[in-house]
Amino acid sequence: MLLTSLTDPRDLERAVTVGDDVLSRAELLDRAGRLAASLPDHGPLAVHATPSIDTVVAITAAILAGVPVVPVPPDSGPAERGHVLTDSGATAWAGELPDDVDLPVVLPGSQPIAPRPVDPAATAMLLYTSGTTGRPKGAQLSGTAIAAGLDALYQVWDWTPEDTVAHGLPLFHVHGLILGVLGSLRRGSRVIHTVKPQPARYAAVDATMYFGVPTVWNRIVDEPDAARALGRARLLVSGSAPLPATLFDRIAALTGQAPVERYGMTETMITLSAHADGERRAGWVGLPVPGAETRLLPATDDATDDATDATDAGPVPDDGETIGRLQVRGPMLFDGYRGRPDADDECWAGQGWFRTGDLAVRDPDGFHRIVGRESVDLIKSGGYRVGSGEIEAVLLDHPAVSEVAVVGAPDPDLGQKIVAYVVGDGRDAQALIDHVAAQLSWHKRPREVVFLDDLPRNPMGKVQKKLLT
Structure with missing residues (x-):
C-alpha cells in the first residue's frame, strides 16, 4: 500500500498538523476511512485542494479506496477548473463546492472502511500541468511511481520516521502534496503544514526538515531571526525553481547549513538531488536519485529527436559547460497524459526515456545544472x-x-x-x-x-x- 505507515499499530500523535488542526495517525485513518466509504468505486475524485486538514483527509481517503484523485487548485478560475474536471472525468467532489461545479459532494460515512486492495500500477493521482504551452495536461502518476520516487528520497535525504517535515506549499503540486504530505505519511514521520509559507510560521514550528521554493527562502532570509531559528533543522530543501547563488549563500550564512537543491517535474517526480551527506553546490541540482538515470543529448537545431538519432549523436561531454537536452528515465516517471496520445508521442524518446524539455550541463562528477527550457531558453547567438x-x-x-x-x-x-x-x-x-x-x-x-x-x-x-x- 502506498501509505503503509497508516496501518502501523504504533500510533503517532500529531502525525499531521495543518494550522491549528492536528490528527494522530489513528484519527487520520478513521476520518479517511469514513470518507472512503462514500467514494465512487472508480472515480476520479476531485479535491478542492485548500491548505487544510480536510484536503489531507480527502486525498488519503481516495488512496485508501483505490480511487484516482485530482487535486484542484483553490484559486482556479471557472474555465481552468472546468477543463480539469471535464478532462479528468471526475465523478465526485470533496470540499467546498464552487457555484460552477456540478458534481456530487462526498460526505463521510458512519463507519470507516478498511483499505481496499489496490493495483499499484493503476493511476493514483492525476496532476495537471501549468499549461505553459497550452491547456493543462493531466499527468497520470501510479502508486508504484509515487512510492518509487518517495523511497528514493528517503535514501538521498536520510529521511527517517523520526523526522518532522514543515512547509507551507500548495497541496496540489508534487512538492507540497506528494513530497511534503504523502512522503511523510508513507515514511511514518510527522508533517506540519503552516497554511501560508511565511517566515514567522516556519520559525515557530519545531521541525527537522523544511521545504520551500526560492521565493519562500528569499522572504525567510529577509527576516534574519526567522532564518536563524531554522538552523536547528538538519535539512533545508529548495526546489521548483532555480535558487540564486547569493540566496544560497545567505541561507547558509544565517542557518549554518547550505540548502539542498533538487530537480523534478510533475511528470517525473524528483530525479536529481544533492545528498544530505554529500556536496551542496550553489546553482547545481545534484546527482540522479536511486533508480533514476539521465542523459544529455546535443542541443541541435532540430526540435525533434528519436531514440535512434539520440544514439547516433551520442551524449554531450561531461565537462560542466556543454549544454545538452536533458532526458530522464526511472520507476518514478508518470504513465503518460490522460487522453493525449499526441503529447505522449512528443515527450517519450523510446526505451523509457522522457524528454524533459530542459537544458542542462553535467560535470565529470555527475553533478547537474539546469540552464533553462529548450523551447524558450536556448539562445543561439x-x-x-x-x-x-x-x-x-x-x-x-x-x-x-x-x-x-x-x-x-x-x-x-x-x-x-x-x-x-x-x-x-x-x-x-x-x-x-x-x-x-x-x-x-x-x-x-x-x-x-x-x-x-x-x-x-x-x-x-x-x-x-x-x-x-
Whole structure:
C-alpha cells in the first residue's frame, strides 16, 4: 500500500498538523476511512485542494479506496477548473463546492472502511500541468511511481520516521502534496503544514526538515531571526525553481547549513538531488536519485529527436559547460497524459526515456545544472548556444534586480541577441551588462536590457517568455 505507515499499530500523535488542526495517525485513518466509504468505486475524485486538514483527509481517503484523485487548485478560475474536471472525468467532489461545479459532494460515512486492495500500477493521482504551452495536461502518476520516487528520497535525504517535515506549499503540486504530505505519511514521520509559507510560521514550528521554493527562502532570509531559528533543522530543501547563488549563500550564512537543491517535474517526480551527506553546490541540482538515470543529448537545431538519432549523436561531454537536452528515465516517471496520445508521442524518446524539455550541463562528477527550457531558453547567438537560465541567475544576484527573464531576439548579425527583461530598482542597463560579463563568458552578456514594471505570467505564476519576443 502506498501509505503503509497508516496501518502501523504504533500510533503517532500529531502525525499531521495543518494550522491549528492536528490528527494522530489513528484519527487520520478513521476520518479517511469514513470518507472512503462514500467514494465512487472508480472515480476520479476531485479535491478542492485548500491548505487544510480536510484536503489531507480527502486525498488519503481516495488512496485508501483505490480511487484516482485530482487535486484542484483553490484559486482556479471557472474555465481552468472546468477543463480539469471535464478532462479528468471526475465523478465526485470533496470540499467546498464552487457555484460552477456540478458534481456530487462526498460526505463521510458512519463507519470507516478498511483499505481496499489496490493495483499499484493503476493511476493514483492525476496532476495537471501549468499549461505553459497550452491547456493543462493531466499527468497520470501510479502508486508504484509515487512510492518509487518517495523511497528514493528517503535514501538521498536520510529521511527517517523520526523526522518532522514543515512547509507551507500548495497541496496540489508534487512538492507540497506528494513530497511534503504523502512522503511523510508513507515514511511514518510527522508533517506540519503552516497554511501560508511565511517566515514567522516556519520559525515557530519545531521541525527537522523544511521545504520551500526560492521565493519562500528569499522572504525567510529577509527576516534574519526567522532564518536563524531554522538552523536547528538538519535539512533545508529548495526546489521548483532555480535558487540564486547569493540566496544560497545567505541561507547558509544565517542557518549554518547550505540548502539542498533538487530537480523534478510533475511528470517525473524528483530525479536529481544533492545528498544530505554529500556536496551542496550553489546553482547545481545534484546527482540522479536511486533508480533514476539521465542523459544529455546535443542541443541541435532540430526540435525533434528519436531514440535512434539520440544514439547516433551520442551524449554531450561531461565537462560542466556543454549544454545538452536533458532526458530522464526511472520507476518514478508518470504513465503518460490522460487522453493525449499526441503529447505522449512528443515527450517519450523510446526505451523509457522522457524528454524533459530542459537544458542542462553535467560535470565529470555527475553533478547537474539546469540552464533553462529548450523551447524558450536556448539562445543561439554568434555561433554559441547559451542557456538563458544561467544569465538570469547571475542577474538575480544583482541588488537592483528583483525579477528577470532572458530571451533571444532576432538579430541580423548574431542570429539571436541576448535580451534581458528586468523588474527592479534603478535603470542602469550597462551596469547589469557589465555584471554578467564579469561572471560569465563574454558572449553570454546581454546585448540589450529592457526595464518593465511586471513580467507577463500565466495563471500559475510562470513567466510567459513568448510574450516578450
